[in-house]
Amino acid sequence: xxxxxxxxxxxxxxxxxxxxxxxxxxxxxxxxxxxxxxxxxxxxxxxxxxxxxxxxxxxxxxxxxxxxxxxxxxxxxxxxxxxxxxxxxxxxxxxxxxxxxxxxxxxxxxxxxxxxxxxxxxxxxxxxxxxxxxxxxxxxxxxxxxxxxxxxxxxxxxxxxxxxxxxxxxxxxxxxxxxxxxxxxxxxxxxxxxxxxxxxxxxxxxxxxxxxxxxxxxxxxxxxxxxxxxxxxxxxxxxxxxxxxxxxxxxxxxxxxxxxxxxxxxxxxxxxxxxxxxxxxxxxxxxxxxxxxxxxxxxxxxxxxxxxxxxxxxxxxxxxxxxxxxxxxxxxxxxxxxxxxxxxxxxxxxxxxx
Amino acid sequence: xxxxxxxxxxxxxxxxxxxxxxxxxxxxxxxxxxxxxxxxxxxxxxxxxxxxxxxxxxxxxxxxxxxxxxxxxxxxxxxxxxxxxxxxxxxxxxxxxxxxxxxxxxxxxxxxxxxxxxxxxxxxxxxxxxxxxxxxxxxxxxxxxxxxxxxxxxxxxxxxxxxxxxxxxxxxxxxxxxxxxxxxxxxxxxxxxxxxxxxxxxxxxxxxxxxxxxxxxxxxxxxxxxxxxxxxxxxxxxxxxxxxxxxxxxxxxxxxxxxxxxxxxxxxxxxxxxxxxxxxxxxxxxxxxxxxxxxxxxxxxxxxx
Numbered sequence: 317x318x319x320x321x322x323x324x325x326x327x328x329x330x331x332x333x334x335x336x337x338x339x340x341x342x343x344x345x346x347x348x349x350x351x352x353x354x355x356x357x358x359x360x361x362x363x364x365x366x367x368x369x370x371x372x373x374x375x376x377x378x379x380x381x382x383x384x385x386x387x388x389x390x391x392x393x394x395x396x397x398x399x400x401x402x403x404x405x406x407x408x409x410x411x412x413x414x415x416x417x418x419x420x421x422x423x424x425x426x427x428x429x430x431x432x433x434x435x436x437x438x439x440x441x442x443x444x445x446x447x448x449x450x451x452x453x454x455x456x457x458x459x460x461x462x463x464x465x466x467x468x469x470x471x472x473x474x475x476x477x478x479x480x481x482x483x484x485x486x487x488x489x490x491x492x493x494x495x496x497x498x499x500x501x502x503x504x505x506x507x508x509x510x511x512x513x514x515x516x517x518x519x520x521x522x523x524x525x526x527x528x529x530x531x532x533x534x535x536x537x538x539x540x541x542x543x544x545x546x547x548x549x550x551x552x553x554x555x556x557x558x559x560x561x562x563x564x565x566x567x568x569x570x571x572x573x574x575x576x577x578x579x580x581x582x583x584x585x586x587x588x589x590x591x592x593x594x595x596x597x598x599x600x601x602x603x604x605x606x607x608x609x610x611x612x613x614x615x616x617x618x619x620x621x622x623x624x625x626x627x628x629x630x631x632x633x634x635x636x637x638x639x640x641x642x643x644x645x646x647x648x649x650x651x652x653x654x655x656x657x658x659x660x661x662x663x664x665x666x667x668x669x670x
Numbered sequence: 671x672x673x674x675x676x677x678x679x680x681x682x683x684x685x686x687x688x689x690x691x692x693x694x695x696x697x698x699x700x701x702x703x704x705x706x707x708x709x710x711x712x713x714x715x716x717x718x719x720x721x722x723x724x725x726x727x728x729x730x731x732x733x734x735x736x737x738x739x740x741x742x743x744x745x746x747x748x749x750x751x752x753x754x755x756x757x758x759x760x761x762x763x764x765x766x767x768x769x770x771x772x773x774x775x776x777x778x779x780x781x782x783x784x785x786x787x788x789x790x791x792x793x794x795x796x797x798x799x800x801x802x803x804x805x806x807x808x809x810x811x812x813x814x815x816x817x818x819x820x821x822x823x824x825x826x827x828x829x830x831x832x833x834x835x836x837x838x839x840x841x842x843x844x845x846x847x848x849x850x851x852x853x854x855x856x857x858x859x860x861x862x863x864x865x866x867x868x869x870x871x872x873x874x875x876x877x878x879x880x881x882x883x884x885x886x887x888x889x890x891x892x893x894x895x896x897x898x899x900x901x902x903x904x905x906x907x908x909x910x911x912x913x914x915x916x917x918x919x920x921x922x923x924x925x926x927x928x929x930x931x932x933x934x935x936x937x938x939x940x941x942x943x944x945x946x947x948x949x950x951x952x953x954x955x956x957x958x959x960x961x962x963x964x965x966x967x968x969x970x971x972x973x974x975x
Contacts, residue, residue, distance in 0.1 A: 362791050362801060364775050390779045470764035477726050477760075478780045479753040481746040666746075667730070 328515060329418050336407045387479045395492040401460060402496030405453055409504030412449060414511050416442030429559060432522035437562045439512055439519075440638040443505075444570055447577060447636045448615050454497060454578040455607055458585030461493035462603075465590065465665055486665045490658065494582055498575055505571045523563055566641035573635035573642070576650035583657040584610065590664040674737070675828050675860040676702040676725055681734035683720050683884075694720040696884030697734070702862050702877070704739075707855060709875035709892075710864040711960055717884040718864035719761050722832045725862075726758055738828065754781075757821035761832040763813040770794075770808070770816040771801040777820040789853060790823035796845045810837030818846065822854060829854055831863040835870055847874050872956045880963055883971070887963045888931075892956070899954040899962075900934035903927050906946030918966050925949055929962050 381389050415421065416438040422431070424438070464472050465486060475485055512519070588603045617629075618636045629635075630642040633650050683695040695717040702708045712718045723729040724736050727743040739755060741748040766773055774794075778785045794801065797815040800808075808816065814837045821829060829850075835843050851874050854861055865871050871878070872892070879889040888895065899917075905925045910916065915937050917929040930937050934951075941948060954962070 362771065362774060362787065362794050364778060364787070386782050387780045390776070394776075470762075470767050473728065473760060473764070474766040476728060477753060477756075477758050479750045481750050483746065 326419055328511070329414055332414065332511065333411045388484060391475070391478070391480055391485070391488060395488065398460075398492045398496045401457070401493070402500050405457065405497060405500035406503045406507075408453060409450070409501055410507045412446050413443050413504050413508035416440070417508075417512055417515055430522070432516070432519040433559055433562060435512070435516045436519045436523060437559075437638065439508075440562060440565050440567070440570065443508075443574070444565075444635060444637050447574065447618055447634070448611075450501075450574055450578050451581050451611060451614065454581040455585055455611070457493050457497045458582045458589070461489050461582075462586055462589035464489055465586075482666045483662065486662050490586060490661075494579065497578060497582060501571070501575050501578065505574075509567075523559070561638040564640045565638040569641040569644065569647075570635050570638075572644075572647055573633050576633055576647050576654070579654045580650040580657075583654040583661065587657045587661040587664070590661045592664055592667065672701075673704045674701050675704045675706075676700060676708075676736070676738050676862060678721070678736045679734055681721070681724065681736055682732045683717070683724060683729060684732045693884050695724070695731075698881070698884060698886055700879055700886060701889065702860065702879075704860050705855070705858040706877045707850070707861045707875045708863070708877040708879065709871035710862065710879045710881060711866065711868060711871060711956075712864070712881035713866060713964060716881040718881060719832055721881075722761075722830055722862075722864060725830060726756065727752065755827040757824040757826040757829045759814075759817045759821045759831045759834050761836075763810070763817045763836065767805045769802055769804055770799050770812070770819065773816055773820050774801075774823065777824065781824045781826070784825045786823055786825050789825060790819060792853065793819040793822050793849060796849055797842050811839060811842065812837075814838055815842065822849065826859070828860045828862065831861065833865055834863055835865065835867055843870065850874055868957045868960055878956070880960055882964050882967050885967075887967055888959075895959065896953060896956070898930075898932050898934065899959045900930045900937075901927065901950075901952045901954055901958075902930065902934075902938065902941070902948055903950035904941055904946050904948055906941070906944065908944050909946055910940070910944075917962060929954070929966075 381392070384392060417435070421442065422434050422438045463469055464475060476482075585603065585607055588606050589599075591602075593599065593602055618634065631646055631649060633642050633646045635641060678698050678700040681695050681698040681700070682693065685692050685694060694715075698717065698721060700710075700721070710718050710721070720729060721736075724731055725738055725743055727749040730744050736743065738752045741752050743749050743752040766776065768776065774790055778787070778790070793799070793815075797819065799815045799819055800812060803812065805813075814834065818831070818834060821831070834846065838846060847870060850861055861874075863871070863875075875892055877890065878892045878895055880887045903925050904927075909919075909926050911919065915930050915932040915934075917931040919929075920927045928937070938948060938951065
């Protein structure tokens with residue numbers, strides 16, 4: 317890779333990583349200043365401009381909102397706050413997914429192999445290897461959703477004493493935050509893929525350039541004493557294993573695995589938060605400890621267990637490193653698991669009024 | 671036949687299990703007539719807030735029933751119908767953590783059919799509510815005012831206020847009581863408020879319920895209660911030791927003091943017929959009635975334990 321391309325990659329990835337929070341901060345400051353100015357100018361009396369019934373401006377909005385009554389529309393509109401969290405998550409996931417495109421990571425893999433292979437492998441490795449990190453954000457999103465579900469918090473109590481059914485409150489809240497989580501993963505994946513194209517082009521089309529040196533290494537291993545074929549495939553210096561794994565990796569299934577796994581984590585926290593066990597601090601401690609234990613077990617499994625029991629990882633649709641993908645059908649396992657957890661959580665939430 | 675805004679039958683609510691079980695509400699039977707200003711009085715931990723939480727669908731009864739306008743507030747979709755007709759100020763006054771203006775605007779959009787901007791403005795003005803102070807900077811009194819303004823301007827059929835005077839200064843308190851009487855009892859609307867501040871309740875309530883340890887000790891129209899409760903200081907040879915009308919009788923060296931809870935005129939007539947001398951006879955204030963009922967209930971419980 318020449319120095320200019322490397323510098324471009326560093327600059328673009330750094331800019332995309334740093335600029336959004338700076339711009340967001342500037343926007344917040346301007347917004348607050350405008351608000352303060354508007355408050356100073358406003359009459360001290362209560363004279364709301366908007367009609368009491370939430371209006372629907374667009375045709376698509378009218379279609380969407382027509383089956384909801386006024387309080388339900390108000391609650392749906394309040395979910396716009398989730399959009400901001402979704403944007404933040406998109407940026408975080410994007411930074412994480414794109415980190416493999418940084419030139420120092422690309423250079424870290426198999427110097428003997430061509431650039432296209434190194435870029436592709438680095439990209440896949442950083443996406444798949446972040447399973448644990450993504451989990452933290454799924455837990456955070458679940459905490460955001462769960463905080464408003466019960467009557468313990470001021471916001472939760474306010475919602476629960478408005479004319480809205482418990483199941484409506486549960487499914488809209490969970491649905492909006494879970495959708496934001498999934499969409500942020502999808503958007504971040506798409507954006508990182510576009511960045512890959514912008515920086516290096518369609519590298520996956522040029523992986524055959526790596527076939528020749530890999531074949532030569534394997535042929536050499538077979539004909540001469542020394543390292544075996546397995547040794548060569550496992551060696552990060554040779555890049556033969558990287559080549560093989562990069563060829564075997566299915567990028568749609570890699571992203572699908574991240575989505576299904578994170579959705580499962582999300583629903584697990586929601587279930588824990590709605591279990592009818594204690595209240596207040598006791599409940600928070602119970603959920604935090606349970607999540608911590610589960611998360612540690614998960615990390616141990618993906619670090620050690622998935623190598624020891626690859627079949628279990630496949631069945632759970634856990635795809636945590638480049639290589640042969642699990643079949644699509646196994647995606648149903650975490651999806652069904654998440655649906656079951658949500659069903660239970662909904663049941664508990666409906667009965668969880670103390 | 672009287673229609674009731676809130677009605678409970680043998681309502682029980684327990685928390686915890688086994689030895690740690692606590693009965694917050696213990697066989698409560700309450701009748702809040704529609705169109706009344708009903709004051710639920712009780713000491714701390716009497717079960718007032720738990721009863722209100724059950725009426726709002728925030729807690730489920732362990733046993734017994736609670737109806738609000740004949741609907742079950744613990745079960746959807748009846749609960750939603752109940753909440754359409756109820757304005758609520760919780761005990762801790764924590765509602766949505768918003769500035770008063772934002773809270774009012776948000777609440778307004780939840781009740782487009784009944785909300786009154788004029789009434790909202792009136793409450794804001796009378797209670798001197800700072801509209802744009804951030805929630806975190808609001809004093810307890812201002813949080814109370816904010817929650818009250820949001821609930822009152824809803825113009826609901828039933829207004830449930832849990833300790834609505836917390837943090838209010840005497841002027842704001844006076845304004846609130848006047849607002850409740852002038853603007854919240856029109857068109858047959860009901861106010862149900864809990865408090866242990868008896869003087870305030872006495873000013874506006876027409877019905878009273880006195881609760882202690884999860885049970886109702888006394889319930890009825892305030893005027894009837896005032897008319898029925900009487901204190902007699904009596905001397906004589908053959909004085910009655912007990913009876914349905916006598917709440918308590920205390921003897922000392924010189925006289926016997928009776929607290930009568932029913933038909934004081936008959937009791938006085940009976941005393942005179944028995945040759946007793948009535949040294950003193952006074953009606954009782956609500957505060958005195960409350961104290962006497964709580965003390966009697968406590969001593970009876972100690973005896974039975």
